[in-house]
Amino acid sequence: MPPTNRPITVALVDDYDVVLVGVAHMLSPYRDRIVIAEIDTNEAVADVVDIALYDSFAQPESDRGEISVLVDNPRARRVVIYTWNFHPDLIDTALHKGAHGYLSKTLPARDLVTALExxxxxxxxxxxAPRTRSAPGLDWPGRGEGLTDREAEILALITQGKSNADVAALTFLSPNTVKSYIRAIYRKIDVASRTQAVLWGVNHGFTPDHDRIQHWRS
Incomplete structure (x- = not known):
């Protein structure tokens, strides 16, 4: 049985610092139960962590290799996916690949901590499956400009150079739903074209800060 007399060590995995800082901030009141072992990955994690928490924001959810990289690395005892996307295929694939948890971003901090334990x-x-918006305390690029977490994720993928078809495949949304999100994004950031949206994204923190998954490859 895992030891119960010490906090759980958790490595946060996502390419956007603002996203991970938001998760770390949300968990900070529970430092007696959860210790964040990694945010800045200028150096890879050298020690074993109890859980690698893979935040799905603007990550390749439909790329099964990303989950396998974490599961196969001996430095992560367990792997948990942290997401708003509960498409059945994504859940089944994650569990089949060896993930030990598939947790919703709508969970209040106390429930997230309990689930990790x-x-x-x-x-x-x-x-x-989530029915509400993301839990209080989380953060993402563009939140201050009024973008929802899902709108921000789609803009991040567009800023990375993804086409509408790419975005639909990565997020398991329909092409029409992606188009609806993009129209809402354009209105909120006051742009009229994809090129303008990409430039806005580059100037407002929508390009990845790191390629964190590289630190977990064998």
């Missing part, structure tokens, strides 16, 4: 104790935990 359950995973640490050996359970496989899958949240209910």
């Amino acid at each position: 359950a995973v640490h104790a050996g359970e496989t935990v899958v949240s209910e």
Whole structure:
């Protein structure tokens, strides 16, 4: 059984610092139960962590290799996906690849901590499909400009050079839904074209800060 007399060590995995800082801030009141072992990856994690928490913001959710990289690395005892996207295929694939949890970004901090503790104790935990918005305390690029987390994720993918078809495939959204999000994004950031949206994204923190998954490749 995992030791219960010390906090769980968690490595946060996502390419956007603002996203990870938001998660770390949300978990900070629970420092007696959760210790964040990694945010800045100028150096790779050298020690084993109890859980690698893979935040899905603007990450290649439909690229099964990303999950395998974390699962196969001996420095992560367990791997948990942290996401708003609960498409059944994504859940099934993550669990088949060896993920130990699939948790919703709508979970309040206390429930997220409880779920991580359950995973640490050996359970496989899958949240209910989300019906509400992201939990208070989380952050993402463009939040201050009024973009929702899902709009921000789509703009981040566009800023990375993804086409509408790419975005639909990566997020498991329909092409029409992606188009609807893009129209809402354009209105909120006051642009009229994709080129203007990409330039706005580059100037407002929508390009990745790191390629964190590289630190987990064998």
